[in-house]
Amino acid sequence: MSEDSALFDKGLPIRREVLGAEYVDGSMAKADDFMMAFQRATTAWAWGWAWGDPTLERKTRSMLNLAMLTALGKTPEIKLHVKGALNNGLTVDEIKAVLLHATAYCGIPAGLDAFKAAHEVLVAEGALPGKK
Template sequence: MKDKQKTVGELFDEGLNLRREVLGADYVDGSMEQANDFMMEFQHITTEWCWGYAWGRDTIDRKTRSMLNLAMLTALNRAAEIKLHVRGAVNNGVSVEEIRETLLHATVYCGIPAGLDAFKAANEVLKDMGKVD
């Protein structure tokens, strides 16, 4: 199914709603409120492109997108973003076991150091959320 073309305003509005649902309104609203004029441009592009355009498409479900993000962020060795997206993955119905399998799979292709950092980041968040001991 082909997604219809949306205006920038539609992408922003839909992206902001989706971003809040996945990452949590407190986090997203805090990011928006803390942004000065310089950083607000980044908030707009992230909300429009990442959330309104990519995440807003209906071909791949949110759960799958979350697992893809965790794998890609492992490849990029971005622990801070992994922490954020582990919370989002749980919000999107990804189980602890599925998070572990996603990170194991990514570790094989991305290397042990990247996988270790990803596991440490995910474990920290999952512990904080009460999902693991």
């Protein structure tokens, strides 16, 4: 078994636990041969190697991801990782604090996009009440 295969096998259950099996399995099922190369790489490297390292708790990793994704302006990934942050035990207040911290360093436009994305997910997941 190659190192990448071992990391893929290590990363797949972690990825499912954090992002949800429905999302992960759907992404894998939709992947053709071309996109499967990316699915294998991200599962092995991000989830097997990075998330599979026991040094940091998953809650901490979720905080880091939200801050980095805010800095990069990756709104779809912010939405995905807000759901993952909830799965990893972050509270709404902790998510808000991470996004405020990122806003201070990344700027108001990046922070606003992150807040809007997070709010959408938090309402959809029932962590925040919807608009009345």
